[in-house]
Amino acid sequence: MKKASLKDIAESLGVSKALVSLVLNGKGDERGINKQTQQRVREKAKELNYIPNQYARGLRIGRTNTIGVIVPDISNVFYGKLCKAIEQEAYAKGYNLIISNTYEDTQKEKKLISDLINRNIDGLILASSFDSKNEIEGLRENKFPLVLVDRVFKDFEVDSISVSNTQGAKKAVEFLYDKGVKKPVCFTISPVYISSINERIQGYLGALKDDTEAKLFQIPHDSIEDGVNQALIELKNSDYDGIFCVNNSIAKAILRQANLEGYDLEEMEIISFDDIEIFDIVSPKISSISQPIYEIGRNAVSLLIDRFEKQENHQIQHLVLDTVLIER
Amino acid sequence: MKKASLKDIAESLGVSKALVSLVLNGKGDERGINKQTQQRVREKAKELNYIPNQYARGLRIGRTNTIGVIVPDISNVFYGKLCKAIEQEAYAKGYNLIISNTYEDTQKEKKLISDLINRNIDGLILASSFDSKNEIEGLRENKFPLVLVDRVFKDFEVDSISVSNTQGAKKAVEFLYDKGVKKPVCFTISPVYISSINERIQGYLGALKDDTEAKLFQIPHDSIEDGVNQALIELKNSDYDGIFCVNNSIAKAILRQANLEGYDLEEMEIISFDDIEIFDIVSPKISSISQPIYEIGRNAVSLLIDRFEKQENHQIQHLVLDTVLIER
DNA sequence: CTGAAAGCGCTTACAG
DNA sequence: CTGAAAGCGCTTACAG
Numbered sequence: 001m002k003k004a005s006l007k008d009i010a011e012s013l014g015v016s017k018a019l020v021s022l023v024l025n026g027k028g029d030e031r032g033i034n035k036q037t038q039q040r041v042r043e044k045a046k047e048l049n050y051i052p053n054q055y056a057r058g059l060r061i062g063r064t065n066t067i068g069v070i071v072p073d074i075s076n077v078f079y080g081k082l083c084k085a086i087e088q089e090a091y092a093k094g095y096n097l098i099i100s101n102t103y104e105d106t107q108k109e110k111k112l113i114s115d116l117i118n119r120n121i122d123g124l125i126l127a128s129s130f131d132s133k134n135e136i137e138g139l140r141e142n143k144f145p146l147v148l149v150d151r152v153f154k155d156f157e158v159d160s161i162s163v164s165n166t167q168g169a170k171k172a173v174e175f176l177y178d179k180g181v182k183k184p185v186c187f188t189i190s191p192v193y194i195s196s197i198n199e200r201i202q203g204y205l206g207a208l209k210d211d212t213e214a215k216l217f218q219i220p221h222d223s224i225e226d227g228v229n230q231a232l233i234e235l236k237n238s239d240y241d242g243i244f245c246v247n248n249s250i251a252k253a254i255l256r257q258a259n260l261e262g263y264d265l266e267e268m269e270i271i272s273f274d275d276i277e278i279f280d281i282v283s284p285k286i287s288s289i290s291q292p293i294y295e296i297g298r299n300a301v302s303l304l305i306d307r308f309e310k311q312e313n314h315q316i317q318h319l320v321l322d323t324v325l326i327e328r
Numbered sequence: 329m330k331k332a333s334l335k336d337i338a339e340s341l342g343v344s345k346a347l348v349s350l351v352l353n354g355k356g357d358e359r360g361i362n363k364q365t366q367q368r369v370r371e372k373a374k375e376l377n378y379i380p381n382q383y384a385r386g387l388r389i390g391r392t393n394t395i396g397v398i399v400p401d402i403s404n405v406f407y408g409k410l411c412k413a414i415e416q417e418a419y420a421k422g423y424n425l426i427i428s429n430t431y432e433d434t435q436k437e438k439k440l441i442s443d444l445i446n447r448n449i450d451g452l453i454l455a456s457s458f459d460s461k462n463e464i465e466g467l468r469e470n471k472f473p474l475v476l477v478d479r480v481f482k483d484f485e486v487d488s489i490s491v492s493n494t495q496g497a498k499k500a501v502e503f504l505y506d507k508g509v510k511k512p513v514c515f516t517i518s519p520v521y522i523s524s525i526n527e528r529i530q531g532y533l534g535a536l537k538d539d540t541e542a543k544l545f546q547i548p549h550d551s552i553e554d555g556v557n558q559a560l561i562e563l564k565n566s567d568y569d570g571i572f573c574v575n576n577s578i579a580k581a582i583l584r585q586a587n588l589e590g591y592d593l594e595e596m597e598i599i600s601f602d603d604i605e606i607f608d609i610v611s612p613k614i615s616s617i618s619q620p621i622y623e624i625g626r627n628a629v630s631l632l633i634d635r636f637e638k639q640e641n642h643q644i645q646h647l648v649l650d651t652v653l654i655e656r
Numbered sequence: 657c658t659g660a661a662a663g664c665g666c667t668t669a670c671a672g
Numbered sequence: 673c674t675g676a677a678a679g680c681g682c683t684t685a686c687a688g
Contacts, residue, residue, distance in 0.1 A: 005664095005665055005666085006665065006666065006667095007665075007666095015674075015675085016674065016675045016676075017665085017666080017667090017675090018667075018668080018674080018675065018676080018677095019673090019674060019675075021665095021666070021667060021668090022667085022668095022674095025667085031673080031674090032673060032674095033673065033674075034673065034674090037673085037674090051442060051445060051446050052446060052665085052666075053387070053446075053448065053664085053665050053666070054446045054447045054448065054666095055383040055384075055386045055387045055392065055447070055448050055664090055665080055666090056383075056387050056664070056665035056666040056667090056680090057665080057666055057667080058383045058666090058680090059381070059383045059384050059387055059664090059665080059666075059679095059680045059681065059682085060665080060666045060667050060668085060679080060680050061666085061667070061680085062680075064383065066426075066447070073412070074402065074408055074411060074412060074415075075405070075408040075409050075411075075412045077403070077405075080402055080403040080408045081403050083402060083403075083427075084401070084402060084403045084429065087402075087428065087429060091428075096426060096428075096443060096444075096447065097426065097427065097428070098394075098424060098425065098426050098427075099425065099426075099427045100415065100419075100424070100425070101412065101415055114379060115424060116424075117379060118379050118380060118381070118382045119382045119383070119394070119424065120381065120382065120383050138377075252605065252606070252609070255609040256605065256608045256609050258609075259608055259609045260608065277580065277584065278580070278606045278609075278610070280584045280587060280588065281580070281583040281584050281586075281587045281606075281610055282606070282609055282610055283611065333680095333681055333682085334681065334682065334683095335681075343658075343659085344658065344659045344660075345659090345681085345682080345683090346658080346659065346660080346661095346683075346684080347657090347658060347659075349681095349682070349683060349684090350658095350683085350684095353683085359657080359658090360657060360658095361657065361658075362657065362658090365657085365658090380681085380682075381680085381681050381682070382682095383680090383681080383682090384664090384680070384681035384682040384683090385681080385682055385683080386664090386682090387663095387664045387665065387666085387680095387681085387682075388663080388664050388681080388682045388683050388684085389664085389682085389683070390664075
């Protein structure tokens with residue numbers, strides 16, 4: 001198949017490519033091009049099934065109306081929904097998305113970032129696995145349009161959207177105490193330098209009535225089931241009576257392991273960061289700290305587009321959204 | 329920020345753009361370019377942080393190493409995992425992905441397809457919501473590289489990968505009978521013309537011992553919870569004693585509604601197409617017909633790339649993979 | 657061993 | 673009201 005080009009339309013109509021381009025980009029009236037000619041151009045374009053080559057256009061214009069999105073793992077419900085929110089907002093504003101996963105692999109993340117920039121994305125929304133802002137300091141220096149979501153860096157002059165993780169974790173632990181829990185334990189996940197995870201741990205520690213009783217299980221992100229199983233075994237013979245999970249993956253693993261191995265968790269009060277649908281239908285009941293996912297996604301796109309449009313006049317923002325306790 | 333171009337490297341080294349291009353594309357030795365010169369080029373490229381402009385390259389070469397993926401809804405676990413599988417395989421082979429959701433909106437699907445083609449994707453992996461192959465007949469005629477996944481069309485000469493839905497549904501119903509179910513009902517989802525859904529319904533009907541007792545609840549895809557709730561109410565006062573769900577969304581809704589409304593499903597034997605993790609941890613127990621998601625994704629990418637490479641010599645394939653019954 | 661030139665398909669000053 | 677030309681950044685025959 002040979003795609004029709006501007007030239008094909010121009011030649012078959014006996015006009016110039018420039019005229020065709022103008023008409024098709026809606027600048028016909030503004031440039032005072034004959035209405036009839038405009039009509040003929042549009043008809044011919046339709047007839048030849050003309051589709052503009054966005055790469056030629058991008059090369060010329062320097063913009064591609066494409067936003068890159070990098071998340072740890074889109075098959076994690078949280079990031080799946082986040083991408084959905086981003087996609088809806090982007091689509092409504094005429095932008096396409098290129099979504100990629102890092103699986104917490106920082107080497108892959110580096111490669112993805114340069115790959116995406118190669119592809120001339122206009123900007124990047126990033127939930128980074130990097131342990132420091134240094135990895136992306138270059139982007140900031142080059143003023144590359146970037147918005148950090150979910151995972152942010154301290155003192156980094158780049159747009160960011162996160163939730164009040166420390167507060168949320170505190171709410172969670174206080175909820176456990178309210179429910180009569182005496183000794184709450186925290187299930188966290190590696191890598192712990194991730195800002196969101198780290199803040200939730202701080203929140204847990206800060207909310208403890210007696211911080212000599214702090215107990216953290218650090219589950220490796222790439223062997224959650226095993227890690228959780230080990231932790232549950234240890235827990236069985238202890239007097240810990242409440243669990244705070246730093247994210248939904250951990251909570252799910254606890255449910256599954258308890259089920260598979262037949263651990264009884266009915267005596268255990270459990271609360272998890274991230275509210276996911278299945279918490280409605282499982283037992284034991286799991287309460288949760290719900291994040292405003294759609295707000296995060298929407299704002300990420302808005303900030304990025306504001307940056308495109310306002311250029312130098314864009315004000316860097318650090319949005320921190322509130323979480324909601326969902327009691328079950 | 330001004331990105332470095334071939335020209336920048338060439339000028340600062342006093343060589344031609346052509347030479348730089350050759351070296352950077354690994355054709356230096358093949359073309360017998362001085363080793364030292366090659367070294368200098370590579371160093372300068374690194375120093376200037378050179379990133380090739382893929383749009384210029386794509387424009388010139390006519391290929392972009394980008395694959396488009398269109399699915400109904402990436403936040404549905406099945407499609408989330410499918411995209412993950414596709415992404416892993418594509419990434420390993422040096423391709424990028426542009427993923428989009430249709431939310432079963434055929435107008436949006438049309439627009440997405442032309443949008444993606446605008447962007448010069450090399451090929452498309454499509455889980456279509458269209459009710460007929462006519463909508464994409466044009467792609468086939470134009471020999472646009474296309475692979476259908478999950479949802480396919482009869483007598484359509486385009487690569488496709490699906491599972492044996494009819495067989496799978498039969499297995500499911502037979503499982504219900506084996507468990508002592510007398511009258512199994514089928515929860516299906518609109519739009520029912522979707523091949524995978526339709527075949528599962530046919531499988532259900534075909535496996536019934538007494539087809540005068542066929543009972544289908546057709547749940548609208550955009551109000552699943554309500555639809556399921558209505559159906560469950562009707563079911564409460566009936567003698568149906570087994571449920572076959574055509575997909576995981578339905579099964580999840582049944583669990584949630586039963587939980588919220590306090591319906592007792594313990595007497596009910598339930599099986600669902602799609603095996604999702606939460607089935608391990610919910611009650612009542614839900615058995616499932618598991619699809620080989622990773623195989624589907626991997627094969628989709630392989631078929632597409634084979635098509636790129638072999639061009640006219642590529643053999644159209646219709647892969648139909650088997651499902652596995654998971655009993656709980 | 658290396659360079660000059662053409663051209664991918666588009667948009668945009670510039671000219672008339 | 674319309675066209676000719678330049679140029680975005682790249683690759684690839686072609687020439688020497």
